Amino acid sequence: MNGGQIGNVDLVKQLNSAAVYRLIDQQGPISRIQVADVSQLAPASVTKITRQLLERGLIKEVAQQASTGGRRAISLTTETTPFHSIAIRLGRDYIQLSIYDLSGHELANHHASFKYDKQQDLLDGLVLHTKAFLNQNKDIIEQLIAIGVTLPGLVNPETGVVEYMPNTEIDNLSLGKLLSDTFEVETFVGNDIRGLALAEHYFGASRDCQDSILVSVYRGTGAGIIVNGQVFLGSNRNVGEIGHVQIEPLGDRCQCGNFGCLETIAANPAIIAHVQSRLDQGFPSSLSHVDKLTMSVICEHANQGDDLASQALIRVGHYLGKAIAMTVNLFNPQKIIIAGELVKSKDIIFHAIQRNIESHSLATFHKNLPIVESKLYEQPTIGAFAMIKRAMLNGVLLQKLLGE
16 A cells, blocks of 8 residues: 555656656746746745756756846756767668757767667667767767667557567567666667657647647658647557558558558558559650669659659559548547658649548548648657657656656
């Protein structure tokens, strides 16, 4: 019984500290009086929490606000420069590492080829690359407070356990715990697309709304859904596998074993294969003179008016729109964000997506629904940093730093 009460007291402390820190981070410079007013916490509680945050160096007092009569209030703002984290994006054949301070400013980065198909190779390589990166940048890092990792596959972000990764043998890999034990800092592990959706919410295209859907088209197709400012997660902590919505019952077989999944049409390899098959059949196109067919090249030729390239992208937009319409009907978002190289032809793609959303979703849901491009797609590690930022704002990491 007592244990439960202690747990509850700790949770209340965590939530209250987080509420104060969040206000200072998002609305600072802000006075203690304003913090108490907005958070509805007792002024004495706010004073106590801000004292702890000041002692730990997580916030600082700044220039006094203009007086409105009475005592002049001192404002508070977050201190971000000395607190560093390692953010890692694990791709299917590469690794990208960055160092961020708490404001989201990137101080260093490194990209390396990294191939693995077994769990142990993945672990050994990840630790090796991270140690080397830390060693290269030891002069930059003041206080290492966390490591974040995003990867393709199914992850439980609460436990840091990886349950599935494409093309890799995984058996409930406790990646979070293994990295925490090795580097002796808090570690957060999550899905790459959900991480990008969270980053767009904190720093990018969906900062101005609480409900959004990000759809990423790259080697696969996936979605990150933000509901009420939080990443929406299902009972097994994963949701948004839009790539495996069946949209063409007589379509090609997908790697998941089913037929006609969105990913068999609207993913870079599928788009390139479709264009190549058309060229092989003798369809006239400026692409027939290209040495290597890539997504960027297809977009470039579509933008220049090539009919084959344009039609291929309109086809992709058509199917993407149909699948996104289902999520629009389910979640009624305020904004749709598209990430991937295909946004290089956004005028062609977005028009096709919009037309199909309008044909297949409720009018009240798609009315004035903006479709925009991702602002952060070319920052591979920002999703991993977003998870660290979330752990500061919800108090999980903040409480650990205050308890040290």
